[in-house]
Amino acid sequence: xxxxxxxxxxxxxxxxxxxxxxxxxxxxxxxxxxxxxxxxxxxxxxxxxxxxxxxxxxxxxxxxxxxxxxxxxxxxxxxxxxxxxxxxxxxxxxxxxxxxxxxxxxxxxxxxxxxxxxxxxxxxxxxxxxxxxxxxxxxxxxxxxxxxxxxxxxxxxxxxxxxxxxxxxxxxxxxxxxxxxxxxxxxxxxxxxxxxxxxxxxxxxxxxxxxxxxxxxxxxxxxxxxxxxxxxxxxxxxxxxxxxxxxxxxxxxxxxxxxxxxxxxxxxxxxxxxxxxxxxxxxxxxxxxxxxxxxxxxxxxxxxxxxxxxxxxxxxxxxxxxxxxxxxxxxxxxxxxxxxxxxxxxxxxxxxxxxxxxxxxxxxxxxxxxxxxxxxxxxxxxxxxxxxxxxxxxxxxxxxxxxxxxxxxxxxxxxxxxxxxxxxxxxxxxxxxxxxxxxxxxxxxxxxxxxxxxxxxxxxxxxxxxxxxxxxxxxxxxxxxxxxxxxxxxxxxxxxxxxxxxxxxxxxxxxxxxxxxxxxxxxxxxxxxxxxxxxxxxxxxxxxxxxxxxxxxxxxxxxxxxxxxxxxxxxxxxxxxxxxxxxxxxxxxxxxxxxxxxxxxxxxxxxxxxxxxxxxxxxxxxxxxxxxxxxxxxxxxxxxxxxxxxxxxxxxxxxxxxxxxxxxxxxxxxxxxxxxxxxxxxxxxxxxxxxxxxxxxxxxxxxxxxxxxxxxxx
Numbered sequence: 001x002x003x004x005x006x007x008x009x010x011x012x013x014x015x016x017x018x019x020x021x022x023x024x025x026x027x028x029x030x031x032x033x034x035x036x037x038x039x040x041x042x043x044x045x046x047x048x049x050x051x052x053x054x055x056x057x058x059x060x061x062x063x064x065x066x067x068x069x070x071x072x073x074x075x076x077x078x079x080x081x082x083x084x085x086x087x088x089x090x091x092x093x094x095x096x097x098x099x100x101x102x103x104x105x106x107x108x109x110x111x112x113x114x115x116x117x118x119x120x121x122x123x124x125x126x127x128x129x130x131x132x133x134x135x136x137x138x139x140x141x142x143x144x145x146x147x148x149x150x151x152x153x154x155x156x157x158x159x160x161x162x163x164x165x166x167x168x169x170x171x172x173x174x175x176x177x178x179x180x181x182x183x184x185x186x187x188x189x190x191x192x193x194x195x196x197x198x199x200x201x202x203x204x205x206x207x208x209x210x211x212x213x214x215x216x217x218x219x220x221x222x223x224x225x226x227x228x229x230x231x232x233x234x235x236x237x238x239x240x241x242x243x244x245x246x247x248x249x250x251x252x253x254x255x256x257x258x259x260x261x262x263x264x265x266x267x268x269x270x271x272x273x274x275x276x277x278x279x280x281x282x283x284x285x286x287x288x289x290x291x292x293x294x295x296x297x298x299x300x301x302x303x304x305x306x307x308x309x310x311x312x313x314x315x316x317x318x319x320x321x322x323x324x325x326x327x328x329x330x331x332x333x334x335x336x337x338x339x340x341x342x343x344x345x346x347x348x349x350x351x352x353x354x355x356x357x358x359x360x361x362x363x364x365x366x367x368x369x370x371x372x373x374x375x376x377x378x379x380x381x382x383x384x385x386x387x388x389x390x391x392x393x394x395x396x397x398x399x400x401x402x403x404x405x406x407x408x409x410x411x412x413x414x415x416x417x418x419x420x421x422x423x424x425x426x427x428x429x430x431x432x433x434x435x436x437x438x439x440x441x442x443x444x445x446x447x448x449x450x451x452x453x454x455x456x457x458x459x460x461x462x463x464x465x466x467x468x469x470x471x472x473x474x475x476x477x478x479x480x481x482x483x484x485x486x487x488x489x490x491x492x493x494x495x496x497x498x499x500x501x502x503x504x505x506x507x508x509x510x511x512x513x514x515x516x517x518x519x520x521x522x523x524x525x526x527x528x529x530x531x532x533x534x535x536x537x538x539x540x541x542x543x544x545x546x547x548x549x550x551x552x553x554x555x556x557x558x559x560x561x562x563x564x565x566x567x568x569x570x571x572x573x574x575x576x577x578x579x580x581x582x583x584x585x586x587x588x589x590x591x592x593x594x595x596x597x598x599x600x601x602x603x604x605x606x607x608x609x610x611x612x613x614x615x616x617x618x619x620x621x622x623x624x625x626x627x628x629x630x631x632x633x634x635x636x637x638x639x640x641x642x643x644x645x646x647x648x649x650x651x652x653x654x655x656x657x658x659x660x661x662x663x664x665x666x667x668x669x670x671x672x673x674x675x676x677x678x679x680x681x682x683x684x685x686x687x688x689x690x691x692x693x694x695x696x697x698x699x700x701x702x703x704x705x706x707x708x709x710x711x712x713x714x
Contacts, residue, residue: 024289026305026313028289028290033051034051036320037319040323040324046267050264056158059231060234068170071171077170088364092360093317093361094124101117102114102121108627110625113625121150123157127157130219130220144690146618146621146687146688154219158225162221173194174187192237198229202224209276210277238294241291244295248292252288256288257301257304259282259284260289263281264282267282289301318352318354331626333626448464449464449682452702454669454671466631472629476687479686483517484497487553499524500532500534501533502533504533505532508523509537510575511560511573511575512575513541513543513578516610519574519692519697530709537556537557542556546596561596564603565599569605572708572711573608576612578612578689579615579647586647589649607654611648611665613669614670615638615644615645616689621677623637631678635674638677639675640671640673651664665703665704
């Protein structure tokens with residue numbers, strides 16, 4: 001979004017007429033940044049994220065126009081001047097925000113999350129943040145993780161990567177046409193065809209990638225380049241749009257403005273078909289507004305050209321950079337849905353943005369850094385003295401170095417902490433096992449740790465002290481034993497995973513998605529205790545119902561069902577899956593579960609549906625890491641009604657399959673009013689997607705065991 005700020009807000013009418021400022025573009029910037037800010041702050045308008053798409057179009061238009069004017073004036077493009085301008089516009093305030101964010105993260109976040117933020121800062125510093133977030137966003141094990149305070153830097157990465165290529169391509173096309181003795185109009189015509197071809201190619205790629213992997217499509221430069229290309233096409237065709245009749249300009253501008261408003265209100269996060277083809281609507285809308293103003297004698301619609309809109313447009317870059325880190329960091333101090341959160345955000349974001357614009361962004365962009373004698377970039381300003389130049393560059397370098405050093409310092413500290421004992425998951429599980437064995441009376445299954453506290457009730461009050469398992473530093477990584485049999489998203493089949501006692505007293509299978517995998521430590525413990533043979537079929541999107549050919553887990557589930565239907569019958573199949581499967585309606589999923597289970601049940605295999613865990617939320621996880629959190633006195637959790645609002649189809653399906661049983665462990669997750677995030681000094685969930693920690697899964701073992709033995713008549 002930021003490259004729009006890197007160009008002069010001017011247009012180039014035909015015939016060499018003097019250029020004039022585009023006040024409406026400043027208003028477009030204001031509209032875009034306010035839409036993003038309000039969406040992130042209040043969740044309304046829900047389509048505020050398209051503000052980034054608006055910025056992409058503006059950026060493509062202004063930068064391409066700037067390059068074309070330079071070429072038509074000088075016969076070439078100075079790449080040195082172009083990238084110096086980019087550096088001056090972007091780096092000072094970008095690095096300042098990165099530095100402040102990583103420092104505050106180190107003070108407010110647990111070490112694990114701080115380390116992740118440091119990594120995000122390093123990627124963002126080199127304008128590769130979009131690929132960092134594309135990778136982590138499509139990583140199943142990152143699903144439901146708390147948001148990065150630097151995630152919004154992805155848009156800078158898209159633009160900077162685009163502008164590493166675009167000026168060179170533009171110059172190559174112009175030079176080739178010039179050597180063929182093409183006129184100015186011919187050059188623009190050939191360039192327009194080239195840009196249009198790139199738009200079509202990028203848009204086609206975006207459609208394909210959106211269908212296959214919408215997360216990667218959202219962050220991908222290749223999938224977003226067409227939006228900048230639309231802006232570039234407007235700049236190339238500026239002489240054509242400059243001849244629009246004056247009477248049509250105002251209606252067109254209002255039409256485009258209306259389209260943008262509809263997009264911002266109508267589109268929603270996770271909307272199927274975004275960014276392609278749905279982003280086409282806001283992109284075309286902003287393009288219409290820009291086109292209507294090319295060569296216009298009027299200033300444009302009042303909502304875009306009033307003094308307030310123009311000023312917000314001026315500071316839009318700083319607003320965009322500061323708003324997200326502030327909002328994320330403030331949630332480390334106060335709940336994200338409380339009045340204090342809104343007050344702090346509404347105070348800090350404008351204050352920091354105004355200060356950084358007037359004290360850093362605007363002054364430093366006017367400095368003639370790296371400018372040779374006799375050179376100028378068309379801006380007001382003068383060559384600074386040597387001392388002032390050195391000081392300005394030093395600020396940027398020191399801040400950038402600070403980001404890097406802070407990252408390595410925290411990583412070193414993290415590594416040193418890990419060296420104090422067993423590392424990672426092993427230390428978490430070792431600690432939890434020791435605590436379960438040593439937990440004090442009353443003598444309820446496993447004492448008071450974890451799920452046992454729900455069974456013991458008030459008898460456990462005050463007996464466990466303030467120790468938390470797993471710790472705040474490690475709970476997000478507490479997956480010990482859960483994914484040992486996991487089939488990844490791209491895996492062709494389930495891994496060969498036989499646990500328990502081969503040839504044991506009972507032959508049991510566990511099948512399902514990542515929520516089923518979360519229960520594996522408890523299921524494996526029961527199998528080992530009773531000498532059962534346990535086969536595991538867990539994987540990405542592997543809900544055990546009838547899938548259509550082409551679904552992600554279609555092939556692996558076909559193989560698993562063949563194993564269940566051939567050879568010696570299984571005594572029992574345990575099945576569980578996330579209730580938040582939105583791929584199909586509830587009734588359809590229920591029917592598909594029944595169709596998948598019945599052939600196995602007919603062989604005499606007992607189908608046992610384990611109800612899905614209650615839902616977690618981002619706020620319930622954030623609550624654990626908030627400054628002032630107390631293990632013994634906290635209200636972190638989700639209201640029971642909200643946590644169980646989504647109907648779980650598994651019990652419904654089990655009621656329709658002969659001999660099927662249901663294990664419902666909800667009483668070990670929820671009281672009458674609340675589903676706590678910490679139970680018996682144990683963190684229940686690793687993330688906001690409902691994946692329970694391995695430690696809490698282990699604490700469920702005796703209760704799962706009791707229910708299974710009852711259903712299996714053991």
